[in-house]
Structure formats: C-alpha cells, structure tokens
Amino acid sequence: MIKTANPVKRLICYDLDGTLAESKSALDTEMGGLLHDLLAVAKVAVISGGDWPQFQKQLLPNLPHDKILANLSILPTCGTKFFRYNGDWTKVYSEDLSTEEKTKIVSALKKAVETAGFTAKQVWGKVIEDRGSQITFSALGQQAPLAEKEKWDPDFAKRQKIKAILETVLPEFSVRLGGTTSVDVTRPGVDKAYGIRKLRDLLGISLNEMIFVGDALFPGGNDYPAKEAGVVSIRVGGPSDTKLVTRAIIASLS
Numbered sequence: 529m530i531k532t533a534n535p536v537k538r539l540i541c542y543d544l545d546g547t548l549a550e551s552k553s554a555l556d557t558e559m560g561g562l563l564h565d566l567l568a569v570a571k572v573a574v575i576s577g578g579d580w581p582q583f584q585k586q587l588l589p590n591l592p593h594d595k596i597l598a599n600l601s602i603l604p605t606c607g608t609k610f611f612r613y614n615g616d617w618t619k620v621y622s623e624d625l626s627t628e629e630k631t632k633i634v635s636a637l638k639k640a641v642e643t644a645g646f647t648a649k650q651v652w653g654k655v656i657e658d659r660g661s662q663i664t665f666s667a668l669g670q671q672a673p674l675a676e677k678e679k680w681d682p683d684f685a686k687r688q689k690i691k692a693i694l695e696t697v698l699p700e701f702s703v704r705l706g707g708t709t710s711v712d713v714t715r716p717g718v719d720k721a722y723g724i725r726k727l728r729d730l731l732g733i734s735l736n737e738m739i740f741v742g743d744a745l746f747p748g749g750n751d752y753p754a755k756e757a758g759v760v761s762i763r764v765g766g767p768s769d770t771k772l773v774t775r776a777i778i779a780s781l782s
C-alpha cells in the first residue's frame with residue numbers, strides 16, 4: 529500500500545517552560561537565534577499555561593526583535609489569549625472569565641483550602657491570582673522560594689484533596705494541578721489542544737501541517753492534549769534537546 533505523503537510542515541508549536549527555556553528562566557541567546565532562523569522558513573507558535581508576563585520574562589528578552597516576529601504567535605493561558613507582533617506585541621483577543629465567575633471561583637478556592645486545612649502560615653506574594661481567563665491558586669504565594677515550594681506538596685496529595693473539594697462546588701469549571709504548588713481553575717476544555725485549534729482557525733493551517741515540541745508529552749502531562757489532538761509531536765528532555773530538534777527542522781525546511 530502506498531502511504532500518502534505527509535504535508536510540508538508550516539507551523540512549529542513549542543511549549544515554553546522546560547522546552548524553550550529552563551524552568552522559570554529566560555531562553556538563552558542560542559535558542560533566541562535558532563527561533564529567529566526558524567521564523568525565516570516557517571511560522572512559529574509558543575503555547576503555555578502561563579500568562580503574558582511569563583512570556584515577557586522567559587521568551588522575549590533574548591529573541592532578536594525585527595519584522596520576522598510577524599511569523600510568531602504567542603498563546604498565553606493555553607490560547608485563551610493570543611498575541612501577535614506588528615512593530616510591537618499586541619493582544620488579538622482575551623477570553624476572560626466574567627466577574628461573577630471569578631467571584632465564585634475565588635470564594636470556592638479560599639473555602640476549599642481552609643476546609644482541607646492547608647492554609648499556609650507564611651506566604652510570599654499573592655496566593656490567588658486573577659489571570660483573566662484563569663484563576664490560579666499558589667499555596668505559598670507567587671514569589672515563594674523554589675526550595676519551600678518543592679517541600680510543600682511533592683506527591684500532589686494536598687492539591688488532590690483541594691481539587692476533590694473544588695470539583696464538588698465548581699462542577700461547571702475545570703480544575704487542574706500545575707507547577708509545584710498551584711491549582712488552576714478555568715472554563716472546561718482549556719488545554720493545549722484548545723490552543724492548537726485556535727491556531728488552526730486563526731492562521732488557517734491544518735493540524736497535519738503542524739509540529740508540536742514539548743517536555744510534557746506523556747499521559748497526564750500538560751503538553752499531552754496537543755498530541756491527542758493529532759499533531760505530530762516531539763518530546764524533549766529540555767532546551768538542549770529542543771535546540772537539536774529545531775536545527776533539524778530548519779535544515780529540513782530550508
């Protein structure tokens with residue numbers, strides 16, 4: 529049987545944290561240069577569960593700023609927000625939760641944490657953050673030291689308990705565990721597959737013309753929905769793998 533040839537890939541999608549950049553750090557200049565080279569031969573998108581400030585901190589600093597960035601799409605909070613470059617970064621849309629939804633989620637979160645008995649004695653920065661389309665609970669605060677965070681819930685047991693309580697009071701929302709201490713609440717169906725479909729619709733590029741590169745492409749990982757959506761996916765161990773993959777993609781498309 530003759531297999532139909534794979535269509536040429538036109539859009540390369542990346543996860544940000546742990547894929548393009550080390551956790552919570554900015555991408556290095558070598559990665560910035562590679563992305564710039566890739567943007568000359570393909571469209572590129574970066575999808576993260578994090579919000580826009582995380583992209584400003586991790587993605588933009590070492591990315592050469594010129595017209596070629598028009599080929600780059602940025603999708604914070606899994607594509608419930610969309611940014612494009614035309615001389616400057618502009619927000620194309622943001623699908624925010626309503627005020628009523630936010631109020632309901634915030635009060636349910638506070639209650640659930642209290643009921644579970646996990647109210648922290650010491651916190652660093654905001655515990656509950658409004659990210660527009662997502663409410664994020666960080667048990668020890670947004671600025672907590674990594675060492676403290678890693679100690680708090682290494683086996684996810686605390687957050688599973690909070691999640692179980694939330695699911696009974698917020699059945700109309702989706703509750704997910706992220707990072708080291710956080711619980712994210714969004715409208716249902718907001719994951720990386722959601723972002724992938726946004727890209728398909730907004731850029732007019734079909735799923736079989738895309739490649740997804742991420743470090744959490746295992747079942748349960750936050751990149752896995754992109755693979756499940758049917759996009760050719762490449763799992764990397766970290767930024768150094770991502771560089772190898774990106775060089776290979778550039779060579780094959782040039």
Ligand SMILES: [Mg+2]
Nearest residue numbers: 543545546743
């Ligand atoms: Mg990642």
